Amino acid sequence: MSAIADSALAPEGERKIRWVAGWMPVLNRVRERLRADGTVDGRRVAVILPVEPKTAYLAAVLAEAGAQVAVAFPGVMVHDDVAAGLAARGVEVFARRGSTPEEELGYFEEVLALRPEVVIDDRADVIRLAHTTHPEVLDSLVGASEETTSGVVALRAMEADGTLRVPCIAANDARCKYLFDNRYGSGQSAVNAILDATNLLLADKDVVLLGYGWVGKGIAARARGLGARVTVCEVDAFAALEAHHDGFDVAPAVDACRTADLVITATGVRGALAPDAIDALPDGALLANAGAVDDEFDLASLRERAVARRRVREHVEELELEDGRSLHVVGEGVVVNLSAGEGHPAEIMDLTFAVQALSAAHLLRHAGELRPGVHPLPVDIDEEIARMKLDALGLRIDSLTPEQQAFLQAWEAFA
Amino acid sequence: MATADVAGRSRIADPSLADEGEQRIAWAARHSPVLTALARDRLGDGALRGRRVAVVVHLEAKTAYLATLLAEAGAEVVAAGSNPRSTQDAVCAALVRRGIEVHARHDSTPEEFTADLLAVADTGPELVVDDGAELTRRILEHRPELADGLRGVTEETTTGVARLRAMEADGRLTFPAIAANDARCKHLFDNPHGTGQSALTAILRLTNLAAAGKRFCVIGYGWVGQGLARRAAGYGGKVTVVEVDPVQALRALMDGFRVAPIASAVEDADFVITATGLADSLPASVFPRLKDGVVLANAGHHDREIDVPALADGEEVRPGVTRHDVAGRRVHLLVGGALVNIAGGDGNPVEIMDLSFSVQALSVHLLASGGVPPGLNRFPAELDREIARTKLATLGIELDEPTDAQLRVAREWSA
Numbered sequence: 126m127s128a129i130a131d132s133a134l135a136p137e138g139e140r141k142i143r144w145v146a147g148w149m150p151v152l153n154r155v156r157e158r159l160r161a162d163g164t165v166d167g168r169r170v171a172v173i174l175p176v177e178p179k180t181a182y183l184a185a186v187l188a189e190a191g192a193q194v195a196v197a198f199p200g201v202m203v204h205d206d207v208a209a210g211l212a213a214r215g216v217e218v219f220a221r222r223g224s225t226p227e228e229e230l231g232y233f234e235e236v237l238a239l240r241p242e243v244v245i246d247d248r249a250d251v252i253r254l255a256h257t258t259h260p261e262v263l264d265s266l267v268g269a270s271e272e273t274t275s276g277v278v279a280l281r282a283m284e285a286d287g288t289l290r291v292p293c294i295a296a297n298d299a300r301c302k303y304l305f306d307n308r309y310g311s312g313q314s315a316v317n318a319i320l321d322a323t324n325l326l327l328a329d330k331d332v333v334l335l336g337y338g339w340v341g342k343g344i345a346a347r348a349r350g351l352g353a354r355v356t357v358c359e360v361d362a363f364a365a366l367e368a369h370h371d372g373f374d375v376a377p378a379v380d381a382c383r384t385a386d387l388v389i390t391a392t393g394v395r396g397a398l399a400p401d402a403i404d405a406l407p408d409g410a411l412l413a414n415a416g417a418v419d420d421e422f423d424l425a426s427l428r429e430r431a432v433a434r435r436r437v438r439e440h441v442e443e444l445e446l447e448d449g450r451s452l453h454v455v456g457e458g459v460v461v462n463l464s465a466g467e468g469h470p471a472e473i474m475d476l477t478f479a480v481q482a483l484s485a486a487h488l489l490r491h492a493g494e495l496r497p498g499v500h501p502l503p504v505d506i507d508e509e510i511a512r513m514k515l516d517a518l519g520l521r522i523d524s525l526t527p528e529q530q531a532f533l534q535a536w537e538a539f540a
Numbered sequence: 541m542a543t544a545d546v547a548g549r550s551r552i553a554d555p556s557l558a559d560e561g562e563q564r565i566a567w568a569a570r571h572s573p574v575l576t577a578l579a580r581d582r583l584g585d586g587a588l589r590g591r592r593v594a595v596v597v598h599l600e601a602k603t604a605y606l607a608t609l610l611a612e613a614g615a616e617v618v619a620a621g622s623n624p625r626s627t628q629d630a631v632c633a634a635l636v637r638r639g640i641e642v643h644a645r646h647d648s649t650p651e652e653f654t655a656d657l658l659a660v661a662d663t664g665p666e667l668v669v670d671d672g673a674e675l676t677r678r679i680l681e682h683r684p685e686l687a688d689g690l691r692g693v694t695e696e697t698t699t700g701v702a703r704l705r706a707m708e709a710d711g712r713l714t715f716p717a718i719a720a721n722d723a724r725c726k727h728l729f730d731n732p733h734g735t736g737q738s739a740l741t742a743i744l745r746l747t748n749l750a751a752a753g754k755r756f757c758v759i760g761y762g763w764v765g766q767g768l769a770r771r772a773a774g775y776g777g778k779v780t781v782v783e784v785d786p787v788q789a790l791r792a793l794m795d796g797f798r799v800a801p802i803a804s805a806v807e808d809a810d811f812v813i814t815a816t817g818l819a820d821s822l823p824a825s826v827f828p829r830l831k832d833g834v835v836l837a838n839a840g841h842h843d844r845e846i847d848v849p850a851l852a853d854g855e856e857v858r859p860g861v862t863r864h865d866v867a868g869r870r871v872h873l874l875v876g877g878a879l880v881n882i883a884g885g886d887g888n889p890v891e892i893m894d895l896s897f898s899v900q901a902l903s904v905h906l907l908a909s910g911g912v913p914p915g916l917n918r919f920p921a922e923l924d925r926e927i928a929r930t931k932l933a934t935l936g937i938e939l940d941e942p943t944d945a946q947l948r949v950a951r952e953w954s955a
Contacts, residue, residue: 144858147833148749178748309752313744313775320741324601325571326889328733329935350774351737409570437567470750518753 127212128232130205130221138210141178142185148471149179150517151479151510152186159190164486166191171241173233173251174272175202175463176220179474181211183245186482188216195239197232198247200224202463230254237262242492243485244269245296248417249276249283256288268292268488268495270481273417274307274338275393277499284498292495294484296477299502301510303339306477310469311462312343315389315415316351318466322440322455323411328352333385335378336392336416337364344389344415345373356381378402387411389461390421398422406452411441413455415462424458440465479510550636551656553629553645561634564601565608572605572894573934574927578901579609587908589614594665596657596675597696597900598626598882599644602893604635606669606900611640613905615667620660622671622696623843624648625875625883658682664689667907669900671696672841673703680712690715692907694900697721698731698762699817699841701916708916716912723899723919725927727763730896734888735815735881736767739839740775742885743811746860746874747835752776757809759802760816760840761788768813768839769797780805802826806834813880814838814845824850832869835861837880848877860884898927 146153159165170192174180180196188194196211197219205222212218217239219232233251237259244266246252252269255262268291271277277297283289297303320327332353334341345355345368357368358378365375374381378398382388382405390397393416403422406412414421428434433445442454456464468474483506488495515522525533547555569576593610597603599621611617619635621627621644632642641663643656657675661683668690670676676693679686692715695701701719708717721727744751756772758765759782769779769792781792782802793799802822806812807829814821817840824847830836838845854862854873860883864871875883887893902923906912932939942950 141858144861145748309750309776313751317741317744320737320889321745321885324567324886324890326733326891327737329891347775350776351771352733352774437563437570441567466745467748470744471748472750 127208127218128221128235129208129212129218132209132212134206135209135213138178138181138204138206138208139213140210141204141207142181142210145178145471145474146182149182149475149478151475151513152182152482154513154517155479155482156186156189159186159482159486163191164489167193168243168489169193169195169239169241170485171236171239171244171251172196173236173244173246174198175247175468176208176211176218177202177204177463177468178207179468179471179478181207183478183481184211184216185214186478187485188214193239195236195241196220197236197251199226199229201457201459204467234259240265242267243488245272245481245485246270246276247272249279252291252293253279253283256283256290260290263290266291267492268294270294270296270484270488272477272481273297273393274303274340275417278393280499289499290497292488292497292500294488294500294502296480296484296502299480299484299507299510301476301507301514302480305473306469307339308343310343310473310477311340311391311415312347314462314466314469315340315344315391315413316347318462319387319389319411319413319455320351322438322461322465323453324438325411330354330386331356331384333358333378333381333388335388335390335397335421337361337368338391338393340391340415342371344391345371348389349373353387356385379405382406382410385410387413388422389413389415391415392421393418395420396423400426403427403452406450408450409453411453411455412458413461414458415460417460419459422458424454427452427454476510476514479513480507483510546639546641547636550632550642551645551659552632552636552642555633555636557630558633558637561601561604561628561630561632562637564628564631565604565634568601568605568890568893571890572602572897574894574898574931575606575609575901577930577934578898578927579613583609583613583901583905586614587905590616591667591691591908592616592618592663592665593667593669593904594660594663594675595619595669596622596660597669597671598622598887599642600626600628600631600882600887602887602890602897604631606897607635607640608638609901610904611638617641618643618660618663618665620644620656620675621653622674623879623882624653625843625878626887654678661686666691667904668693669696669904670694670700673700673707676717677703677707680707687712687714691910692716692718692904692912694718694720694903694907696726696896696900697841698727702817704916713915716907716914716917718903718907718912718917718919720896720899720903720919723903723924723927725895725924725931726899726919730888730892731763732767732770734767734892734896735764735839736771738881738885738888739768739813739837740771742881743813743835743837743874744775746858746880746884747872748858749835754778754810755780755808757782757805757812758797759812759814759821759845760818761785761792762815762817764815764839766795768815769795772811772813773797777811780809803829806830809834811835811837815840816845817841819844820847821845823847827851827866827871830866830869830871833872834869835872835874836877837874838877839880841879843876843878846873846877848873895927895931898930899924902927
């Protein structure tokens, strides 16, 4: 039994799902293949991803290929109409905008009670939950496929201390995922969501960006493309040098924040924006998080410090501090392209969800063969997805001649 | 003027939306430091006291703040929208509660729209802040006797200035008018930066599609088209420009964009955006050449830049997106061909309109003060510089001054 806000919203949700389906040619090919080969037919698959149209279409594709699919996610990233549309397609959905943390835990537990064979996870939330409080579900779990950088980090930590009991594919680390989703998907949609939410101009702004990973790279490029001056704050020396050579200013956060109009976090680290950097911010500065971790800046303690709090636009909260400054938080400190927008563009998620669908199929096809631990998506699957996308775009590329291949394989000096 | 009278005379959709409208106006006010400073320092000298001022500009939060400041300077302000698709009912409700008479409703019919503008005309305005000369041309056409009472018109847009010029050529511009659009603080920022950013973000939000790697066809390389091309490239798009002016076409080429005639330019375009100020800039004759799945948007002045009547009836596939069948190909039209950044979003960024409306505020103040001759006038260069200096001061940016020696050398002419 699904737990959703309002099943009457299903037609609007269905319309949104259909729109994105038209822009996901690779996932459509994967659907045909899975329907034909029966890999997921009758298998129980949990999809733990933000409930928006693209995710819904992934769940629908798996269901159309015969899988029993259950979907759950915390409420701040749930579109109730899409949840209703998906439930109407026969997928079990446990997600409702505005759900409480207790309810959300309950939703995850409902999904685990269905004894999924594969979990397509986000931030490793459900895999961690299974290992900590519900180990009984691990016996029937064939494996998991992880969507985010921060989730892969958590799974590696579990592997390192010997607690990870199932094989997990780092879907995030597939090239068809992070090279496009993290960079172009987040870059466009995070910047767009902030501009939509605020109706402000980027062209005269000092943007301070914490983190120059793939997400940070995409945001920096797009912010510059819209005319902003971007300063990158990093803890990693290589990433900092990369930012420098890409033409961005590099500075410690506490210095960069002194003149910041807009701070965007993209680190995957809780508390990435330290209190002294927040204290350095000028009056009126905007804060948004584009990373996968909710508390990249400590909104809870900012709210506690605030002498007044008010909603100034639909997705903007003003926090008036005791020192007289006001800070504006966009999208509740949660990944802003989903909390204040519709998430990544459909064509980008076409690649990501082709990775996820084929990753789930790979786990099921090789049930029992993969050892517990973190595995890459096989390179041939990754490459095949890229070729399907090129083909759908009508793009052709060259291939190596036998002589060129021979050259690359020769190792003798002066061959 | 009693608020009850104002409410009685106004024609708006829903007074109960006032709180939401207030919130939006407050946000706009907060990010309009130039207008706020100029209102404080310049508008309150009595020139506007008791003057009947009509504000006929896209009726959303930024315009409402301008109307409010004019009212606070003592003017009797009546407001209407310049396009029914851009009118925000919540903002209208807040304005009426602030004691300003409003005649505007979102999505009113062309007949209702004209009736609203004539109702504004019938209040006998002395000063008009116009957009597209929508009110001025209706006064000349339907209420010619009221033209004698006009102390001046100040015009917001390229298209409106062209219309005023046409009126002047016909000998109908018997009153002073100022081409506010042609002020540097307006067209150098509002047209390229304001519309460039807001049209692109609106298109991407309405569709949830990716810009990276897509081909954008920009029709018209005026100030708006230049901004669209630059921002489309900034989002990772490839741009083809269509022009009829050879100088502008060369400019586009040297700015790094492909230039082509419309018939071939649309063939590989994923997005086609019009910005010409002309009717049928995207004519039905090129529809058969459009690519399957193309998205059409208008960022120019009026709603006729795309030949929408020639498209077959469409089906709404997402809010603001209709799908039309053209010879078996899917063509997606955004917000019915209306201005995409205003009808499909919140319009230009606040900081941009801060500059544009500072021009309008000083322009209407100048007209109220008298001394501007009948006919079309330039906005005084000294006021233009004052606005730019004020904006720089709010950003904490100081400027250098030329030295006496430099000025002396600049004046020398002998070899």
